[in-house]
Amino acid sequence: MGETYIARSTAIAARMIGGEMMIMSAVDSTFFTLNQVGTLIWQSADGKTPLSEIVTKRICQDFDVTPEEAQRDAGQFVTELSQHGILLV
Amino acid sequence: MSLLVEMNEKALALGIPLSVHLDLTYRCNERCIHCYLDHDDHGEMNTAEIEDVLTQLAEASVFFLTFSGGEVLLRHDFFHLVEYARRRLFNLKIKTNGVMIGNKEAQRLRELGVEQVQISVYSHRPEVHDAITKLPGSLKRTVAAIRRLKLHGLKVTIANVLMTANSFDNAGVIALANELGAFYTVDPTITPKIDGGLSPLALRIPGHELHRVFRDPQLVPNVEEFCAPPPEPGEDVMDGYPCSAGHTACYISPYGDVFPCVQFPLPTGNVRRQKFLDIWRRSPQMADVRSIRTKDLVTCSSCAHAGTCTRCPGLAYLEGNMRGPSTADCEKSVQRTGIPAAAMAVRAAARPPALVQIQALA
Numbered sequence: 001m002g003e004t005y006i007a008r009s010t011a012i013a014a015r016m017i018g019g020e021m022m023i024m025s026a027v028d029s030t031f032f033t034l035n036q037v038g039t040l041i042w043q044s045a046d047g048k049t050p051l052s053e054i055v056t057k058r059i060c061q062d063f064d065v066t067p068e069e070a071q072r073d074a075g076q077f078v079t080e081l082s083q084h085g086i087l088l089v
Numbered sequence: 090m091s092l093l094v095e096m097n098e099k100a101l102a103l104g105i106p107l108s109v110h111l112d113l114t115y116r117c118n119e120r121c122i123h124c125y126l127d128h129d130d131h132g133e134m135n136t137a138e139i140e141d142v143l144t145q146l147a148e149a150s151v152f153f154l155t156f157s158g159g160e161v162l163l164r165h166d167f168f169h170l171v172e173y174a175r176r177r178l179f180n181l182k183i184k185t186n187g188v189m190i191g192n193k194e195a196q197r198l199r200e201l202g203v204e205q206v207q208i209s210v211y212s213h214r215p216e217v218h219d220a221i222t223k224l225p226g227s228l229k230r231t232v233a234a235i236r237r238l239k240l241h242g243l244k245v246t247i248a249n250v251l252m253t254a255n256s257f258d259n260a261g262v263i264a265l266a267n268e269l270g271a272f273y274t275v276d277p278t279i280t281p282k283i284d285g286g287l288s289p290l291a292l293r294i295p296g297h298e299l300h301r302v303f304r305d306p307q308l309v310p311n312v313e314e315f316c317a318p319p320p321e322p323g324e325d326v327m328d329g330y331p332c333s334a335g336h337t338a339c340y341i342s343p344y345g346d347v348f349p350c351v352q353f354p355l356p357t358g359n360v361r362r363q364k365f366l367d368i369w370r371r372s373p374q375m376a377d378v379r380s381i382r383t384k385d386l387v388t389c390s391s392c393a394h395a396g397t398c399t400r401c402p403g404l405a406y407l408e409g410n411m412r413g414p415s416t417a418d419c420e421k422s423v424q425r426t427g428i429p430a431a432a433m434a435v436r437a438a439a440r441p442p443a444l445v446q447i448q449a450l451a
Contacts, residue, residue, distance in 0.1 A: 011202045013180030015152045017107075018099045022152060024180050026202035029244070031092050 006054075006078055007047030007088045027085040037063060038077055045087055051078060096152075100337045106369050108153040108338040109146055110351055113139065113170065115159040115343055119186055119222040121209075123252050123289045125282045126159065133343035136166045138361065140173055142341065145365040147177040157184035157351075159343070168197055175201045182207060184248075187234030188227055195237040205244045208235060208271075211254070213261030221254055235269050245271040251302065252279055252292040263307055275308055278417065281407045283354050293417065299424040318426050322396030327384040331402050335378035339369065349378045353403025355411070378402065378411065387413050392431035394422040 008014075011026040021034040021042055034042055037059055044054040051074060059070045081087040100107040114133050115126045134142070146154065154174055161167055162185060174181050183198065187208045190198075198206065208231060212218040218228035238245050247266045249259055259275055266273040279293045294302070302308060309315045330336060334350035335357075341347055345361040347368045348354050357375045358368030369375065381402055384390050387410065389400060399422070404415035414432035423430050 010175070010178075012178065013152060013202075013204065014178045015147075015150050017096060017105060017150055017152070018103055020099075022096055024204070026180075026204060029204065031096075033092055033096070 003050035003052060004075075004078070004089060005047060005049070006041075006045040006051055006082075008042065008045045009086050009088050012086055023086055025084045025086055030084050032081070032084075032086065037073070041074055041077060042087075047088075051075075097333075097337060100150075104370065105150045106146075106337060106339055107151065108155075108333070109151045110155045110157060110338070110340045111139075111142070111146075112157050112159060112341070112343050112351070113161050113164050113167070116163050117158060117160045117186075118163060118188055119160065119224045119227060121211075121222050122254065123221070123250060123279050123292045125280050125289060127282070127284065128159065131344060134345055134361070136169065138345070139166075139170055142345075142360050142365065143170070143174050143177060143179075145360070147179065149366050149369065152180055153182070154179040155182045155184060160189070161185050162189040162194070168194075168201070171198070171201050171203065175203070180204050184208075185234075186222070186227065187231040187238075188224070190234035190237060192237055192241075195234070195241045195243065198238070199241040199243055203243065205246060206238055207246045207248050210247045210249060210262050210265065211252075212258040213265045214258060217255050217258060221252075232265070232269070235271055239270050245269070247271045247273050249273065249275045250279070251275060251277040251294055253294055254292065256294045256298050256302075259302070259305070260307060275302075277302060277421075278352075278401075278404075280352050280404065285407060296420055296424050299421060303421075303425045316425050316427075318428050319394050319397040319422075322383070326396040327382070327390070329383055330379070331381060331383070331400055334402065335375050339375075341365075347372075347375075349375065350403050352401060353378075353406055353411075355403075355406055381412060385412060388432045388435055389414055393428050394419075394426070394430055397426075398422045398430075 012023050013026065014021060014023045021039040023032045023034065040058055041054055044058055055070045055074050056067060059065065060067055078087055078089060082089045097107060115128055116130055117128050161183060171181065181203050182205045183203055184207045210218065210231060211221040215228040219225050235245050247262065249262045251259060263273050277294055277299060279289050281287050281290060303316060304312050306312055334353050339347055339349055340351045341360060345359045346356055347358045347360060355374055357372040383395055389395060398418055400418045401415050402411045404417055405411050405413050408416060419430040419432045
């Protein structure tokens with residue numbers, strides 16, 4: 001299976017407030033806050049780094065989670081944010 | 090608790106200016122009769138200065154940014170500044186009269202991801218609206234702009250300021266908003282001029298008109314609740330602060346002056362001379378505003394409406410004391426509930442006795 005690449009959408013408003021990423025979609029005004037792991041994925045979404053690499057080299061390094069669990073959670077997270085136009089896949 | 094409320098509470102706890110209202114210019118192509126501004130250009134910030142302010146605001150964690158004026162589209166660099174702000178991921182709201190918004194402008198605003206456009210409409214009747222803006226044909230152009238913005242998928246809010254000249258037209262404006270697919274807000278607040286001049290106040294709608302507005306089910310979802318007598322204010326209310334001005338919000342003028350709010354023109358610093366965060370965190374005037382608590386208010390702390398009044402510290406400041414009453418808000422509370430306001434009793438007691446008195450013969 002091919003790699004998944006993710007990039008931050010520009011059709012959003014976003015700020016880090018108190019360690020949490022606050023994001024509002026400019027498409028439908030849906031509002032999200034991202035926890036630490038979500039913020040890490042968000043900040044790593046440069047369009048060039050595969051999601052699998054973000055998971056293994058950033059999330060698994062910094063958090064106590066198995067690669068399989070991290071990969072699954074990251075996949076769900078990316079799917080949800082992309083449905084609101086916040087992440088581009 | 091909603092995420093937005095949570096965000097606001099976090100910002101308050103951390104001392105973060107979550108919302109900033111930035112007026113890009115006081116120049117305007119209308120001359121609304123109730124306007125509080127001086128429309129001459131006394132040296133507004135140039136492009137580079139505003140870019141620097143926007144960069145500082147982003148670094149200060151400002152999330153909600155409003156561009157307003159005057160008429161913002163009179164700035165030759167308007168779309169450049171919108172793009173600059175959006176690249177820094179502000180949630181951007183624009184306030185405009187719409188008169189200069191053609192298809193190209195509407196499309197560009199959509200492409201740049203502007204969250205919302207707010208446009209003032211004073212009446213559904215052109216003769217009334219145009220008499221208020223003093224720009225013939227302005228209602229037609231404003232409505233055309235709203236249609237274009239909606240066509241391009243933008244969220245539009247119609248702001249309907251009520252004054253003596255249009256106080257019976259709110260139903261017509263609501264119908265117009267519904268037809269255009271726009272949101273609708275109403276506000277009977279008329280403020281003094283930003284330099285303290287009181288001439289606009291003659292346009293405030295009289296008490297009996299406020300009474301009617303507050304009981305209009307088209308404007309007030311739950312009239313019974315809204316007009317109920319105020320409950321006894323608890324300790325949490327007395328320890329509370331009046332509004333977000335100076336706490337999670339502030340205002341910046343086209344000349345770089347930082348005020349707690351556009352309606353609270355207390356100078357706290359100027360971004361042409363100081364860094365924004367320096368003003369926000371260290372201005373003695375800002376600290377003074379932040380220290381205001383309901384329990385410390387002269388007169389209002391003993392008022393029956395202490396917990397429910399819409400008391401604006403800015404309007405109180407313009408009346409001479411930011412810890413004092415705001416006459417306009419006293420009137421609103423009384424007309425809303427029928428319960429007297431403490432400040433009105435104080436004013437009545439302070440009036441000198443009549444020069445001529447009539448007494449019955451013994």
